[in-house]
Amino acid sequence: MAEEETYMFWIWAMASTIFRLFLIFFFPENINLSSRPELSTPLTSLRRLAEGYWLKQASLSPYAESMFHGSPLLLSILGPLTIQRIEGKSSHHLCSLVFVIADILSALLLRATGQKLQKAFRLNLKRLGLLTSLHDRGILPCGDIAALVYLWNPFTILSCVGSSTSPIENLAVIVSLYGAVTRRVPLAAFGLIMAIHLSLYSATLAIPLIFLLGYGLDAPPIKKFLQTRHAGVETTGSTSDVSKQDKLTQTTQLFSWRTVLHFVFWVLVWSSCVLVLCSLSLKQYGGLEEMFKRTNGFILRIEDLSPNIGVFWYFFAEVFDFSRNYLLIVFNLYILLTGIPPLAFRLKHRPCFLAFAYLAFSSILKSYPSVGDAALYLSLRALFVNELTDMEHSCFIFCGYIGFSLLSPVMHNIWIWRGTGNANFYFGNAMGYACFQFMFVEKSVNAMLNHDQALKKATAEMFKNSAITAIF
Numbered sequence: 001m002a003e004e005e006t007y008m009f010w011i012w013a014m015a016s017t018i019f020r021l022f023l024i025f026f027f028p029e030n031i032n033l034s035s036r037p038e039l040s041t042p043l044t045s046l047r048r049l050a051e052g053y054w055l056k057q058a059s060l061s062p063y064a065e066s067m068f069h070g071s072p073l074l075l076s077i078l079g080p081l082t083i084q085r086i087e088g089k090s091s092h093h094l095c096s097l098v099f100v101i102a103d104i105l106s107a108l109l110l111r112a113t114g115q116k117l118q119k120a121f122r123l124n125l126k127r128l129g130l131l132t133s134l135h136d137r138g139i140l141p142c143g144d145i146a147a148l149v150y151l152w153n154p155f156t157i158l159s160c161v162g163s164s165t166s167p168i169e170n171l172a173v174i175v176s177l178y179g180a181v182t183r184r185v186p187l188a189a190f191g192l193i194m195a196i197h198l199s200l201y202s203a204t205l206a207i208p209l210i211f212l213l214g215y216g217l218d219a220p221p222i223k224k225f226l227q228t229r230h231a232g233v234e235t236t237g238s239t240s241d242v243s244k245q246d247k248l249t250q251t252t253q254l255f256s257w258r259t260v261l262h263f264v265f266w267v268l269v270w271s272s273c274v275l276v277l278c279s280l281s282l283k284q285y286g287g288l289e290e291m292f293k294r295t296n297g298f299i300l301r302i303e304d305l306s307p308n309i310g311v312f313w314y315f316f317a318e319v320f321d322f323s324r325n326y327l328l329i330v331f332n333l334y335i336l337l338t339g340i341p342p343l344a345f346r347l348k349h350r351p352c353f354l355a356f357a358y359l360a361f362s363s364i365l366k367s368y369p370s371v372g373d374a375a376l377y378l379s380l381r382a383l384f385v386n387e388l389t390d391m392e393h394s395c396f397i398f399c400g401y402i403g404f405s406l407l408s409p410v411m412h413n414i415w416i417w418r419g420t421g422n423a424n425f426y427f428g429n430a431m432g433y434a435c436f437q438f439m440f441v442e443k444s445v446n447a448m449l450n451h452d453q454a455l456k457k458a459t460a461e462m463f464k465n466s467a468i469t470a471i472f
Helices: 002-026 046-057 072-078 093-127 142-152 154-161 166-181 185-198 200-215 222-236 239-251 257-281 287-294 296-301 312-318 321-346 351-365 371-384 394-418 423-471
Strands: none
Touching: 002 093, 002 142, 002 154, 046 072, 072 257, 093 142, 093 154, 093 166, 093 371, 142 154, 142 371, 154 166, 154 371, 166 185, 166 200, 166 351, 166 371, 185 200, 185 257, 200 257, 200 296, 200 321, 200 351, 257 287, 287 296, 296 321, 312 321, 312 423, 321 351, 321 423, 351 371, 351 423, 371 423, 394 423
16 A cells, blocks of 8 residues: 555656746737746846846956845856856746756655654554554645645746746755754754745744754644643552553653754854855955845845735835834834744643744745745644544635635736736735635634644543443
């Protein structure tokens, strides 16, 4: 059975790769996906990166003319490919091939991460006495599902063939999670630093990664279960239950400060390396100060108000100038103060799921979102198909995603090209899309908490039955 599942996974993975290559080389070039605001943002547009590389080749700053706002390292890697042509094809096809490779690597790392989480899920159920065998066939292969969701998600495919650098950013995030799950500390630190370097909002991943390295993989809050069992042990006084209690207590893992300090050390090492390389790359064009101003400063100040699927562009196009700085502070602090602390407090025992929640929350409220951000957190959500089987209103949310995703280009066409609408058409669609994303995150978090509560009730019921059996 396992061999058949592996065979089918590789068949679907190869099919997704062939489908991408077909779209890259045979998709009509008059349908220019790279200009779509749903796919490309000022930070992820390959066209802007090519413009920045042309400026650098002309001995000008790549950040001149306020076109390019991305990573200088990414510029050095992808820039030369933007001027290389495959015979008879566009100059961006080589970059698209790099994005295909990035998607395949991301899917494979997601699969390996899911296999680790699936093994931990089975082991936790076994420890709680809720699983008779470690090879229970009722447990879905979450690694294969997550990888295929990522490969066949229309958002992922469009980002790959639409000349967006989102696949590179997603790969950096997945590398950091894979390194933390497999406890490869240098790899986790490298992925985190590269993810932050490519997208400032990925800094929220530091908290889940610390929890992953400190506490270990996702697990039910066993300490709460121990309190329930401990009360029952005091009532029945069964020695066998006391021994089970002691054995389960030994499985609870204390926070590993040594591993976390090791992680912090490697974060500092990789940060230094990235800063040195960026400094050398921009030595003649203002150095690191210019880079931070044109990248992170550009993100926080929301300077480009061109339409996108987010909610900030319309709001800051309408506000008065004297209140702009105040509202920038409020909006940027909203992500830090509203979403991060409560989720970290409530989900610290499930760090991988916490990473999904953070990425989803930040992709809704970031300055320049794209569908590539949604593709990432939707695939991470698939890692928890076993825990979130009872999620409420899933069909309604799924239909909402499809509906607003299809309406977005329609509203943009009505506003920009036909002139029969206005900005409110497109912004209203963006608001609806954001509402469904919020609903998706909220229902997912509730489903995970309900799953933990169900496990607690199941263990309490099982303990009562075993206690009654021991008495009689």
